[in-house]
Amino acid sequence: MSNLNYQEKIPNNVDLSNDLSLQRALEHWQPKFKSWWNDMGPDGFQSYDVYLRTAVSVDAAGWASYGKVKMPEYRWGIFLADQVKDKKIHFGDNIGKPVWQQVPGDYRSVLRRLIVTQGDTEPASVEQQRMLGKTCPSLFDLRNLFQVNVEEGRHLWAMVYLLHAYFGRDGREEAESLLERNSGDQDNPRILGTFNEPISDWVSFFMFTYFTDRDGKYQLKSLAESSFDPLARTCQFMLTEEAHHMQVGESGITRMIERTLEKMKELKTDSVDNIRNAGAVDLVTIQKYINFWFSSSLDLFGSEISTNAATAFANGLKGRPDEFRYNDHSEKNTLFDIEAFENGKLINKKVPMRNAMNEITRQAYVDDCNIGIKRWNRLIKKYGYEEYSLALPSTKFRRNIGVWANLSINPKGEFINQDIYNRKLASWLPSENDKKFINSLMIQELDPSKTASWITKPRRGINNQEIDYSYVDLN
Ligand SMILES: [Fe+2]
């Protein structure tokens, strides 16, 4: 197991000090990253000590240490999972050949694009979340926000390392651009749609970490299979960190629903107004936030039927999440059943399996999203509300990319008249009024023993600390 070297300016386990030109190039990028962090990172909390975890090993067990650190002094570094000796390509057309330690010339631009697209999402989410500290429901949540933020910063480092180390001058230019695009910027936005959506309240933050970070998990899982070994090893370690982000989302949504159910029970009501007046978020509104973030995240997987996806699989650049689960790793002449909409008609057809890789990944993602939904519905039942449930909208609802893009389909997945769709769409998503209400709940709570009205206290503290431990020192 390789230990992480924290003696150097850039912590790493890639033997950076033995590659002076690479080290110099990254040390040149480092102050630009720091100034981006200061300008675009968490607003207003940069000078406080935050209880954060930092990677100390890439071993799955005990890989992080915890301690108080000011965010700008966080030790962002370059950590790859350990190399497996004699590793062979395990899917696509080149099964059995050695994995690549360098980028094959033919795949250079496609690989660079994959890395840039992944890399772009990392700082984007930090930018999207930068104002949330001002409305944190507790110090515990504030710390979790910052933990997610510094790790997204580290994920940017992970991708920038690959660009610098393997893509020469193009890579260095792409690394600069990753700090120049900004989420929501009119002229120079982030690459993918969801990463330009504002995250201006904590309900959106929890939904984003549940749904959109989970998209990240599935993208990373696909890239962790890559025949380009440095990319695979980079993504394998990123997945270890990523799990926490989704955990923040799931537990945040659970605690919000718990408070709602407590209020429903206490007041013996399901009236939206009464629940809202009691300072909790009604289930109808929670469903709307699910509809918004889930449907937006689905587009990140790309078109259901895609020749790009087929080529990336055939060439061994991007596999399926958990490729080991499948029996056939070549899928050369196999077919996949897919629903599509052609000539105004809903049809079922067979497409080459390789062309359906985006859809296969998306379906694995949807199954994963449903785990939380089931848990939340169990919680609702536990409180005695048999008649209520939350649900994922249909994967055909509100899509902008692929087979279902721009069609009049309701959250149940039914085609409806376009006028009715246009009229009803707003009612399926958070309205201005809903957002106003949510914002009215977003009152900053900095007393370590308190939690905002709309969410229950967490069950457990972080790293065995008390729940009301001072996770961020404000003086
Ligand atoms: Fe990330």
Ligand SMILES: [Fe+2]
């Ligand atoms: Fe993440």
